[in-house]
Structures are given as structure tokens and as C-alpha cells.
Amino acid sequence: MIYETMSPKETFELGRKIGLEAKAGEIICLDGDLGVGKTVFTQGFAKGLGIDEAVNSPTFTIIQEYDEGRLPLYHFDVYRIGNPEEMYEIGYEDYFYGQGVCLIEWAKLIEELIPDEAKIVLIEKNLENGLDYRKITVSD
Ligand code: ADP
Numbered sequence: 001m002i003y004e005t006m007s008p009k010e011t012f013e014l015g016r017k018i019g020l021e022a023k024a025g026e027i028i029c030l031d032g033d034l035g036v037g038k039t040v041f042t043q044g045f046a047k048g049l050g051i052d053e054a055v056n057s058p059t060f061t062i063i064q065e066y067d068e069g070r071l072p073l074y075h076f077d078v079y080r081i082g083n084p085e086e087m088y089e090i091g092y093e094d095y096f097y098g099q100g101v102c103l104i105e106w107a108k109l110i111e112e113l114i115p116d117e118a119k120i121v122l123i124e125k126n127l128e129n130g131l132d133y134r135k136i137t138v139s140d
């Protein structure tokens with residue numbers, strides 16, 4: 001599915017709708033350049049799961065867990081990861097193959113660890129359509 005949004009609010013809303021339908025065990029990869037809206041999407045997604053706590057990029061921790069929603073949310077940001085070995089150190093398999101939902105910003109950097117069943121959400125700008133335009137491709 002291809003969506004187009006014209007504001008952070010619309011991207012948040014798309015994330016929220018997808019979060020409402022999220023199922024236990026799901027893994028969603030968020031790809032796209034820095035500042036494209038991966039965290040905005042995640043904030044909406046968290047809202048859809050029923051999480052009211054503030055969600056930001058887990059810059060210093062790789063993963064942040066939120067337990068107050070309908071399902072546990074495991075929010076990864078692997079941007080600063082040196083190599084995929086670090087994922088083993090944090091015990092990523094417990095999250096990927098657990099009963100929560102994983103959202104992974106910069107999933108491309110750990111491509112070899114991503115299960116085939118994972119969904120991919122790719123967010124892209126197109127400056128010809130304005131600074132706030134985003135094309136969001138959701139594949140599964
Ligand atoms: P990322 O996590 O991909 O690095 P962020 O979600 O942190 O990016 O930041 C996206 C930035 O782009 C925010 O400052 C947001 O306000 C802005 N923005 C402008 N238009 C949009 C849009 N259509 N969707 C999402 N974010 C947008």
C-alpha cells in the first residue's frame with residue numbers, strides 16, 4: 001500500500017491506524033533517511049496500541065520497551081549500532097520472537113537479522129511536492 005502524507009499529524013495518524021490493528025509477534029521495519037518521520041510514525045503507532053507515555057527515539061539504548069498498551073511495544077533505533085553483534089548482546093531474539101510488537105528504526109542496518117515475515121514501512125520525501133510531503137510505502 002502506498003500512502004501520501006502532507007504533515008507530521010497525518011503520518012502520526014497513519015501510524016495510529018496501523019497500531020490499532022497490530023498483532024502479537026509482529027515486526028515492522030522502518031526505513032528512510034534521517035528526519036523523514038520514522039519516530040513520528042512510531043509515536044502514532046504507540047498511540048494506536050494504547051500507550052500514552054511519551055515515545056522518543058531510544059538514542060542511548062537501542063531499545064525502549066513500553067508495557068502500558070494493548071501489547072508490549074519494543075521500539076528499536078539501531079542507527080548507532082556498530083555491528084549486528086550488539087543485537088545479540090541485548091538479547092534481541094527475546095523481543096523479535098516474543099509476544100509484543102517490534103518497531104525497528106533503521107532496520108536496514110541489521111538486515112541479516114530481520115525475519116522474512118517482517119513488514120516494511122518505507123518513508124520518503126519528495127521535495128518537488130513540498131517540505132512536509134512524505135510517501136509511505138507499507139509492504140507485507
Ligand atoms: P526520523 O525518526 O525518521 O529520523 P523524526 O520522526 O524524528 O524522523 O522527524 C521527522 C521530522 O519531519 C519532524 O520534525 C516532523 O515534524 C517533520 N515532518 C514534516 N512533515 C512530515 C510528515 N509528513 N510526516 C512526518 N514528519 C514530518
Ligand code: MG
Nearest residue numbers: 038039057105
Ligand atoms: Mg527517529
